[in-house]
Amino acid sequence: MRVSYKIQDRFDFGLFAPMLFLLIIGLFAVYSSTINHPVAGDNFYKHLIWIIISLFIYFFIFILPKNTIRISAVWIYFSSFFFLLLVLVIGDVVFGAKSWIRFGDFGFQPAEYAKVGLILILAYWMSKEKEKLSDALTIVCSLAIGFIPVILILAQPDMGTAIVFIIITITMLFWNGLDLFTMFLILSPGVVAIASLFGWVALLVTLLLVAAGLIFFRKNIFISVTIFIFNAIAGFAFEYFVRFLKPHQQLRLASFIDPYVDPTGAGYNIIQAKVAIGSGGLWGKGFMNGNQTQLRFIPQQWTDFIYSVVGEEFGFIGCMFVLILFFIILWRLLKLATNAKDRFNSLVVLGVFMFIFTHFVINIGMNLGITPVIGLPLPFLSYGGSSLLAVIVLMGIVQNIYKNRLEQV
Amino acid sequence: MNDDFLKLLVRKRIILIFVFLFFALVIYELVKIQLIENVAYLAKSEENSIKKMEQQAPRGVFYDRNFKLLVTNKPSFVAILNPTKYDSKFDSLIEKKLQLDSGYIQKVFSQSTTSRFLPVKIKKNVGYDFIAWYEENSDSLPGVSYEIEIQRDYLTDISCAHAFGYTNEITSKQLQEKKDIYSYGDIVGSTGLEKYYENELKGQKGISYILVDSKQRVIGKYDDGKQDIAPVKGNDLVLTIDYNLQKVAEESFKGYRGGIVAIEPKTGEILVFSSSPTFDLRQFTGGIPPQKWKELSNDPKKPLFNRVSSAKYSPGSAYKMVLALAGLEENIITTSWTIGCGGGFLFGGNFFRCTHAHGSVNVTRAIEASCNTFFYQLMLKIGLENWAKYSRIMGFGSKTGIDFPEDNSGLIPDSNYYNKVYGKGKWKKGYLVSLGIGQGECSVTILQLAQYASLLANFGETYQPHLVKGIIENETQNYIPLKFEKVKTPISKKTFDIVRDGMFKVVHGSGTARSVFIPNLTIAGKTGTVQNPHGANHAVFIAFAPYDDPQIAVAVLVENVGYGATYAAPIAKKIIEEYLVKKNNIEELVETTIIN
Incomplete structure (x- = not known):
């Protein structure tokens, strides 16, 4: 092992500096959108305190010995299960979802904690037995690890977090060497089931695509037919199952596909967010000068619609700056995931990469009206203690891995 | 890897x-x-922002029992400054016109908790003269405007402040609890009937969609107002209060502290609900000025305090009928059981005084002359548990169930209570003696005393006391009477006959309240003079009339003045006279007119 005493070799400023910039931009945006608010006026100070606490934890995790994270993986995952169950029993309902556990004034979202647990346990499980990589049982277990919490999360219901769980699980399997055919095998029933929500035509077209895929893979006829039948059953069974849901649950599924089902609620927010960003222009209207933000056209703007504050007050330049910072972080993470000598480390970093990328895509997409409205915060910028702590803790874990990246444990 | x-x-x-x-x-x-597409989006944001505005709904109004309008709504002007357009060089001029202190406007701006883009309400209840002056000069006063707010209006000369209650802007705590119904700045009932009947009174807020520009200037209505929803007025309340009677009560209580309740025994309808001293609700319209609030809450006479159903007092001798009922109904005594009163009673080394030496007295005579010696001994004879049982039967020690936010239970001690306070076996029978004359650790509200008078009047049957008879639905304008629960005691008519006879003699025999006698009217009553640690005795009087067919039951308590017969009884007399004599006179007048 090459030992270097240069600090750059033990601490990646390429990951730390952009994060710090994003946190500062987030502080400005939270300040602008809440400081004059009658109810949320002290959110800026709360946000600042959360950042300071999170950064302390970040450096604490950085200095931990190299094996600590691997050892804690199982504990974090199973304790997160406990909290996910607990929240369904004693949780507070906020905006229609039972996702908060409160201790007096302090509240936290177990789903955020569970995201950290998921990444660690999957990396732990997949890196345990190298030889059994393509073993069907290993894959099935990995899927179980990722998808069982999804049931608890959907019960809250928190669609955004459920999507994050599914995407992280599948991408980590992919990173671990899953072949294309198995990927196809895992993904196709889900795609068919979702397609069934869009009606008969969509379902049939998707099934035809599945058939085409099966022909492409040129497996033997018996396997291909079995998979096709399985897919068809998934599609029809899901369609049938939806009919037995209660009307409000059906409506929730419908608004997942088309947010304009509720034009005065979610639809209104998209329109107003787009107007805010579009009206920002090249340089923006200036800090504390965005009329859309200051006149509070977007409810709860400081959480999921924080990017529209940046867009309105700091304009195209501000938006691009945020994008570049995210790009640097994502780039460095992917590079580290590739370079890390240890399989566990590589998988954890890839998991963190996927975590940030999924949140980024869904949140920015929602602000620009590209993706449907799914409540997910923008990492580093959105107001909200639990989600901020989760992403900074993950970045701390990555920094710890960076320190040991050249070691094989 | x-x-x-x-x-x-x-x-x-x-x-x-x-x-x-x-x-x-x-x-x-x-x-x-x-x-x-920046220009297009900028235009949308600058000029075409749809803003949802809520419109206040007028609250339901109050009528008295004879449909006399008591409380209604009035429009009021609110002066508004828009900080983005307003020029501070007008500060001194505006402050002078609105009679505000110098520097007030800048102080409000700097303390404003909302965005600096939003208009600030600078003064409520602005006079017509300011509006007229503003209309003439509006062109040269940028950023100044006014809006119309709906406020409570009190039409009559009665105060009735504790019963009506006041409204105020919703507190952040209330807002947290009912986020889906109310929003920031809404007016809600804070006390009294305004609070209890909030859901009936509040109506439905209207919604209007307006187009505003980035500076919050109103450009016009969105979609010509087709999407707007008009506010709906709340439902009206028809009270059980009798305006004339309430007025007499308030006038006769001027200068005194205390309270009076009058009830129609057959229905439980409250005719008078007056706590004194009172305050003027007109000062509270459109939000309570902090200075006024401070002044009222620091007043040593506590005008904001509701003495009728929140304050607890020892009932004094007015309570003696509870013992009489218990003794007779449990067959512990009969009318032939007599004691000799030599001016007091020696028990456990203490001498409990009586007002006079009454000689030989039975239960009727004891009520008539208010003989303490009789009731000291009766208390020991019936015991604490029976005393507590009959206290509860007569409505003491528990809430009356009135349709009002304040309904104090009072305190009726029993052996559990004494065990808890003094320890088991550590309290003496001597503690009980004073309970026999309504002193000591028992306490009641004036409202409970009035209900007690009702039960005595109507042989143990009445309805839960209430202040609202019915509701006039705004939508249909139908009158919907409200139903209240029946209150019934298990005590026999025979027992009531004996006790009521004693109360009749208090006024018509050689009793303590002969001064209440009104020609052609039969009144039964009982005086009380309550010792208390706050100074002179409280004067108490409960009564009902007419004796054979009771139409009104009254409870009066005057704080720290002296004898019940001297101070409380005359006020009760005025109420009964006003209600029955004038009412009968009118009826007679009607009858004679028909005959002629």
Whole structure:
């Protein structure tokens, strides 16, 4: 092992500096959108305190010995299960979802904690037995690890977090060497089931695509037919199952596909967010000068619609700056995931990469009206203690891995 | 991951393709809306922002029992300054016109908790003279405007402040609890009937969609107001209060502290609900000025305190009928049981005094002359548990169930209570003696005393006391009478006959309240003079009339003045006279007119 005493070799400023910039931009945006608010006026100070606490934890995790994270993986995952169950029993309902556990004034979202647990346990499980990589049982277990919490999360219901769980699980399997055919095998029933929500035509077209895929893979006829039948059953069974849901649950599924089902609620927010960003222009209207933000056209703007504050007050330049910072972080993470000598480390970093990328895509997409409205915060910028702590803790874990990246444990 | 390094690079590239694709899409979208279509979006944001505005609904109004309008609504002007357009060089002029202190406007601006883009309500209840002056000069006063707010209006000369209650802007705590119904700045009932009947009174807020520009200037109505929802007025309340009677009560209580309740025994309808001293609700319209609030809450006479159903007092001798009922109904005594009163009673080494030496007295005579010696001994004879049982039967020690937010239970001690306070076996029978004359640790409200008078009047049957008879639904204008629960005691008529006879003699025999006698009217009553640690005795009087067919039951308590017969009884007399004599006179007048 090459030992270097240069600090750059033990601490990646390429990951730390952009994060710090994003946190500062987030502080400005939270300040602008809440400081004059009658109810949320002290959110800026709360946000600042959360950042300071999170950064302390970040450096604490950085200095931990190299094996600590691997050892804690199982504990974090199973304790997160406990909290996910607990929240369904004693949780507070906020905006229609039972996702908060409160201790007096302090509240936290177990789903955020569970995201950290998921990444660690999957990396732990997949890196345990190298030889059994393509073993069907290993894959099935990995899927179980990722998808069982999804049931608890959907019960809250928190669609955004459920999507994050599914995407992280599948991408980590992919990173671990899953072949294309198995990927196809895992993904196709889900795609068919979702397609069934869009009606008969969509379902049939998707099934035809599945058939085409099966022909492409040129497996033997018996396997291909079995998979096709399985897919068809998934599609029809899901369609049938939806009919037995209660009307409000059906409506929730419908608004997942088309947010304009509720034009005065979610639809209104998209329109107003787009107007805010579009009206920002090249340089923006200036800090504390965005009329859309200051006149509070977007409810709860400081959480999921924080990017529209940046867009309105700091304009195209501000938006691009945020994008570049995210790009640097994502780039460095992917590079580290590739370079890390240890399989566990590589998988954890890839998991963190996927975590940030999924949140980024869904949140920015929602602000620009590209993706449907799914409540997910923008990492580093959105107001909200639990989600901020989760992403900074993950970045701390990555920094710890960076320190040991050249070691094989 | 050396083992499949090449493969990993491929996988990395696949992921990178997704990353690049998404960044390209976002940048394309940003360029499109922020750079190319910026002007259109800017125009939308500057000129075409739809703002949802809530419109206050008028609250339901109050009528008295004879449909006399008591409380209604009035429009009021609120002066508004819009900080983005307003020029501070007008400060001194506006402050002078609105009679505000110098520097007030800048103080309000700097303390404003809302955005500096939003208009500030600078003064409520602005006079017509300011509006007229503003209308003449509005062109030269940028950023100054006014709006109309709906406020409570009190039409009559009665106060009735504790019963009516006041409204105020919703507190942040209330807002947290009922986020889905109310919003910031809404007016809600804070006390009294305004609070209890809030859901009936509040109506439904209207919604109007207006187009505003970035400076919050109103450009016009959105979609010509087709999407607007008009506010709906709340439902009206028809009270049980009798305006004339309430007025007499308030006038005769001027200068005194205390309270009076009058009830129609057959229905439980409250005719008079008056706590004194009172305050003027007109001072509270459109929000309570902090200075006024401070002044009222620091007043040593406590005008804001509701003495009728919140304050607890020892009932004094007015309570003696409870013992009489218990003794007779439990067959512990009969009318032939007599004691000799030599001016007091020696028990456990203490001498409990009586007012006079009454000689030989039975239960009727004891009520008539208010003989303490009789009731000291009766208390020991019936015991604490029976005393507590009959206290509860007569409505003491528990809430009356009145349709009003304040309904104090009072305190009726029993052996559990004494065990808890003094320890088991550590309290003496001597403690009980004073309970026999309504002193000591028992306490009641004036409302409970009035209900007690009702039960005595109507042989143990009445309805839960209430202040609202019915509701006039705004939508249909139908009158919907409210139903209240029946209150019934298990005590026999025979027992009531004996006790009521005693109360009759209090006024018509040689009793303590002969001064209440009104020609052609039969009144039964009982005086009380309550010792208390706050100074002179409280004067108490409960009564009902007419004796054979009771139409009114009254309870009066005057704080720290002296004898019940001297101070409380005359007020009760005035109420009964006003209610029965004038009412009968009118009826007689009607009858004679018909005969003639």
